[in-house]
Amino acid sequence: MASNNDSIQKTILVALALCLVCSIFVAAAAVGLKPIQNANKDLDRKRNILSAANMLDANTSVDAVFETIETRIVNLQTGAFATQAELDEAGITPATYDQQAAAKDPQLSVALAGSEDPASIKRRAKFAPVYLVKSDTGIDRVILPVHGYGLWSTMYGFIALEDDFDTVIGFGFYDQGETPGLGGEVDNPNWKALWKGKQVYNDQGEAVIQLAKGGVDSSDPQAIHKVDGLSGATLTSRGVTNLVQYWLGKEGFAPFLSTLRSEGAQ
Template sequence: MASSNDSIKKTILVAFSLCLVCSIFVAAAAVGLKPIQNANKDEDRKRNILSAAGMLQEGKSVDEIFASVETRIVDLQTGEFATAEELQAEGINPDTFDQKVAAKDPGLSVSLSGENDPAGIKRRANFASVYLVKSGDDIERIILPVHGYGLWSTMYGFMALEDDFNTVIGFGFYDQGETPGLGGEVDNPNWKALWKGKEVYNDQGQAIIALAKGGVDSSDPNASHKVDGLSGATLTSRGVTHLVQYWLGKEGFGPFLSHLRSEGVQ
């Protein structure tokens, strides 16, 4: 007697076959779309770098503009550009180097805690990508990656500086998960515009740029180093202050920028 089409065995077989076919299609789609996803991710990275530097232009593609940007790797432990030999020894390809990934590798990063970790990043990669816009051998502007913890999330952004390696051209986050309408105002163009022209360092070379709770007082002698804080977002504002001071300070890009000011580009 023929078996029933409603048997448990056939039901399981059909379900298994359907799952197998679907998994093949999903895997094929993931593999096939990966190059496109990587290209989109790379274009988004370039766009955010150009945006911080105020270089986006109508009528020109991101790749066309980014062709004028030079990517270099900095050794944060020495404060100098990493040599080809150093990068080869560490297995680093400057074109594909991912600072987030490197920060998770104990061999390419250092552990941070307590007072040594004001930005709340836990680990800092030994190397970092920086982006240079040059005129001949002279740097016209430099774009630095920065990140640190706010209230709910790690915020990732770029800060662009003028050729004095002190005056801010632009600053913005491209990845953050702060509260919309409060800490999420770090994405507000009006707030980001407040950073332009601010100075990072005081006369002693300390990174003192910070967010001012309640707004910047023009009579404050340090007003040129301060940006209006985010209303109703004290912890996010504090996080922004900590991360910019950390990354522009002695444990971040401070020694590197000091080297550029005194020695020029090598």
């Protein structure tokens, strides 16, 4: 009997030792791979920003092209670039600022409810990164982060505008969990290409760009503000409309874009 007990105890000890060794190896691998994972995540972010702005170049590295882009932080409450004092107080560094993480921090975000939250994001960060492509004459294009809820998921993407801060250059999501073949068609290059040349604002300065159920009628006077809806994905299409109108509206980037226009985009 004692012999059996010794055997069971030894088996348990060996199993525990094996688990301990394996956990050490897994922890070491996780720590060791963390810098690589962060670098890949940053590279993917840059690639998606460049893709929205139609600036990907097969002959030039992503990092090299991204060096031509200036990253700034906008105070969404004032519609202006955040001052250094504001950045210092919030503990923000433009190159590493994580808007998603900030939206979960009560000190760096505001709660939204009801009609304040058409994009269903629940909380909005007080600061947002913007990406500027400049030339000798000023800002050539601006790339803005947008996000909002579709049918199954929060969709995260970027929209790029020309130097009139109204005409769309490109638009795309880099993270979404919508139904493949239906709402998941937001990843379809053919659909994303439909956004190019569309205008966000009407004559009153309201963000009216939207997805049109059944497709855009070219004879419609408002066709310049409309993109074909996603077939069979009404709720995802509605979510896309809501999030784009929200982020380019008065509670999002509209005050900032208005400031750029009034200042001559210098």
